Amino acid sequence: MNGNDQLRTITSNDVARVADVSQSTVSLVLNGKWQGRIREETARRVMATAHDLGYRINQSARSLRLGSTGTVLLVVPTLVNPAFAAVHAGAARVGAQNGLGVVVFPLSAEDGFGPFPAPRQALDGVIACSLSAEVVSGLRGGLPLVVLDDAPTPGTPAVTMDTGGGMAKALAHLTELGHRRIMHLRARRRAWTLARRAEVFDQCTLSHPQVRADHLVCSFLPAEVRERMVEVLSASPRPTAVICDDDNMAMGVYAAARALDLSIGEDLSVVGFNDLPVAALSSPPLTTVRLPLGELGSRGMRALLDLRNGTVNEPVSLLTELIVRSSVGRVSEDI
Secondary structure (H helix, E strand, O other), rough: HHHHHHHHOOOHHHHHHHHHHOOHHHHHHHHOOOOOOOHHHHHHHHHHHHHHHOOOOHHHEEEEEEEOOEEEEEEOOOOOOOOOOOHHHHHHHHHHHHHEEEEEEEOOOOEOOOOOOOOHHHHHEEEEEEEOHHHHHHOOOOOEEEEEOOOEEEEEOOEOHHHHHHHHHHHHHHHOOOEEEEEEEEOOOOHHHHHHHHHHHHHHOOOOOOEEEEEEOOOHHHHHHHHHHHHHOOOOOOOOOEEEOHHHHHHHHHHHHHHHOOOOOEEEEEEEEEEEEEHHHOOOEEEEEEEEEEHHHHEEEEEEHHHHHHOOOOOEEOEEEEEOOOOOOOOOOOO
């Protein structure tokens, strides 16, 4: 090649000429459709030639031809919480099996919904996870949409988790161990799943008059939780058990208890939500409601694939599980 040839963009015609095949053969090979049509020896020669020449498929032209960009947007409230990384991993695994990549778009709870990181025409669909109804309504607009961990709405595929059932299991476990002063540490964010936990907590405690229930609204940040819970645990009478909307919030309760020389599992019982890696590694290990976050993402991606093929799936609710560890104990008579 001369200098001008090196600057020129390599095309599929160049690959065909050097490999001594037709342009249609190149197209079949490089788009993975050669099996049963072209000899393996020829296909290997075409792929080797394309590699040697530095040929790259024009993704924009391919998207126009196939009607697919290969990109799905996963909209989450934040990237700070590793729970959403687990959701992304599940969605990305199924997406990769079907030729789709998943881009995560975090929202700021204070800023509300911002612009897409790419034009809508550059997306194959949107998966909205743990968002408020107002934000979800802003995502509608011609794109296939699936909601996760949110209230089902007619015509929109939804995959939820039985977080209310998880809250009921946590409360039942605590009351069986004699706890009567129980606090719900609620996350300061608007989301159906969090509202559902609060609703079940209130319903369950109202049905048990002997339980003195209370709640505190706080951010997900352990530092703020620590500061607020030091005040709560310094009062008398203090709660004997705290149920947190998130495992990271539970770590803030742990810090507050340590600051007041309270023993987790003996002086104070703590329950979290999600079963993040920190739960099993904390000291003592944290009792928590395990949410099937990876399955949530994978089921959501499958629902989006079905939606793109014209099938609107019925809402699905995934089971949750109470993982009992040593952060919860029986109430001492002197508390």
